[in-house]
Amino acid sequence: MTALAAAPAAWPAAVPAEVRADAPADLSVTLYRAPYRSPGSLDLDRLGGFALVSEIRTVRLPAGESRLRFEGVADGIEPASAIVTGLDGVVLEKNRDAALLSPRALIDAAAGKPVQLLRADAKTGEPERLPGRILSDADGGVVFETAQGIEALRCSGLSESFSFAGIGALSAHPVLSVLVQSPHPVSRQVTLSYLARGFDWTADYTATLSADGKSMDLGAWVTLANGNGVGFPAAHTQVVAGRVNREGADVRPLDAGGPILARCWPRGSTSDTPVLLQLTGALSRSETARAAIMPMAMLAAPAADAQHVAQEQLGDLKLYRVPEPTTVASRQSKQVRLMDRHEIPVEVIYVAELDSGAASVAVAAGRRLRTRNTAAHHLGLALPSGSVAVFASHDGMRLLERESAIQDLAVGEELELDAGASPDVRLSATSETADADRRANRVEIRNARPGAIRFELRLRLPDGARLIHADHAAVTENGRPLFRLDVPAAATVTLRYEVEPAPALKNPR
């Protein structure tokens, strides 16, 4: 039985001229947060946000059809989002090839084509060049053929390698290519913009409570990070706050290539001893990165003359512009000052939440710093979500009290910072009676602090239940009873209330 390879019939096609766009003359990078990340610090190993990259490049096109190559675009490029503007000619199509130039990609591209085998002479070390052909590079193993026969790469113990004729269309960096038709030769500036993954940013706030506990200073950094292998030198840099909708369309990942594996047949020998795989406990980059980042945000003493980002409205989002072009290098995180506000009046409030029928509970109260995001409170600016480190001042020293997070906060909204739990303010709840139609409870709030405190107790009622009696005034907030109590220094306040559950379900039969 003879094997016959049926070759496709010849099909004439005009070969477009290959044209390379110049390196970017002007760059702009706008970073967006990972849409569903909880507010807080970045994980540099998993940057789930993205960026809009715009590049201005000069291109020189001949008349007719040409393939215009934009080299050095971000590796996280979403090719479907690429837009080229400023071209006179008709853009026929856009392409992104996934394979980068790497040893493996070279072998892959050379499979079936003539190559030269280099083999060092065992005695002299003189390289010997043999014309040959790669038959297969399937599954990482390489089989080749020379005039001497069929052999496998690097199975003999001799040093063997290939010498290739060319690199074909492979490139070191990701390439976006555009097929354009131009009626006449042109030289012009075009703008290429695209969305790319592997970026993220967050706001990192530091709140410093004054010694008297009546005001705080709030400063913040914008921490932005680029996890791409491509850097953006002297780029106009913006970050955008607000959640933008993303459709989780897959982006075919780039094939970053790799070494030639040259997998062989089983090479066990009679003297092998079974080796157990030992994994060394290398410090992952996220741990080192965290160790490096935390102090930056924590110790960020607000520089008196730090340059701040400028905020503007972008549709329903907030855009923050870094005042001057900056370099967003590859695999780098970077911080620019977002804001510094001083002497923001705050109220320190102790809070607790309780199920109305809690039978016996004893908990420490939470401590909150509460203010309003208005100009009167020395704020009144959109606050993007991020991590908050709350510090207390003590004899000129700053002590970290609590790390928490805030959500995106519009102007006029209430700002509430979690400042930890207070072991000195405790509450205990006791169920006094639990009749079917009436439940009486007692809550004691004990304050061991040297000063009077404001305390807020929120009750969670079962569905359909209502508060029928309480010995302190209750307000309704979000449909739930809220008690605002003043607890004097070193004192206990006792609160009694009664709840009527929803009428019991009567058996309809």
Added chain:
Amino acid sequence: MSRSQAVSARLARLAWLLWPLLNVPAPAAGTPPLSVTIYTDDLALVQDRRQIDVKGGRQRIEFEGISAQIRPETVSLSAHDITIIEQNFDFDLLTPAKLMEKAVGGQVTIVRTNPSTGAETREQAEVLATNGGVVLKIGQRIEVLRDDGLPVRVIFDKVPDNLRAHPTLSVTIDGAHPGARPATLSYLTPGLGWRADYVALYDEAQGQIDVQGWVTLTNSSGATYQDAATVLVAGNPAQAGSRPVNFRAPAPRSSLQEAGTESGSRDRVGDYYLYPLSQPTTIANLQTKQVSFLEVAGVPAEHGYEFRNRWLGTADASGVATPQSAKSTYSFSTSAHSGLGDQLPAGVLRFYERDRRGAPQFIGESRIEPTPMGSTLSLATGDAFDVKVRASVEKRTRLANLEWQTDMRYQLTNALPREVTVHLLQEGLRGDARLLSESLKSTRRSAEVAEWVVSVPANGKTDVTASFDTRY
């Protein structure tokens, strides 16, 4: 007939319908040898026209450069005056380990090199086993290959028949009359797909959008299709009618507000729209390729806000009274006189808006369904930073066994310096749910959803209250 066979048969019929309609400019040399019809969900029909040389009698023909993900059961080869004996799809790949394994029981040549003199010794060896290491029989001696660590080359005479660098399709035919003739190989393969990508630049001052539409082709089938006549079919035959319906889950927000009733000029086959590419194109493996199909400027678009509250959704659920952002929405028409004037294949629409310096910035994206011409679309692009809603269940009262009264309060806040209109939707009104009272007149969009159109003043807030009576 299995389901996949049924689908293949249906596709094959569809394909035969398609060919006469294809609008491919044929150059002098004749029709392109390769045609690819790509469906929206990772499926393509490939038609490969090649010259085969029939020798007379039985012969095997191998086809190289076909998709590695080919569905072999869908292959058909047609040529004049031949009989198909069998079709084989070999996916045993040629690797050094496989090469050695297939040589078990056979002869190889081993070449030893004397490390001090460089002299080469050649011997014939029989491969006895390759389990863990290679055991050879050289003459009467049994040896383990390279047990001493010294270099030994192993030379094979030939590659075993069914080991290949790529999965390969072969067809055994019986041709009565020798001679070259054209043959058509057609098959279905996953790994090729397309969708639409739209770019919309929104102009807030004018209330207009400029829209470009691109077809995005992706190929991960393992093969490159050179200069293929390409037709994109907006439709997905494989999935027709097979989507499970979940009655319990809330309906996801649909971008299609009102389906249109206008007919466009695009080609169609049955109920599928066709998008033929104007010239043959090369679809390389692992390539993403885009071709333009739509460009419209100055389409009126309306920017709005929408907030959907699920049943008993309350801001205080987690203990923190967090208002939630309303969604930014943009609505526009696809009609011929005041809209995009085209039917839209399914895809993703990305919105851009110019910043203060005039540079377009991304403001969000939304998926769109296949949209007939003349439809009204409303796309949610993300959350509005400054427009928020705090919904709270103020009171729940049991009126009877299964009858409850639920009092809701919705506080809408606006930190923008202009008045906004928010579409406030209360969902999940199942069964016999009635509105007892409300502070603003609502419209009942459906039995499930009540809608209020609330205007919120600049830097201000508006409260809406409503009381529902529900019986299950």
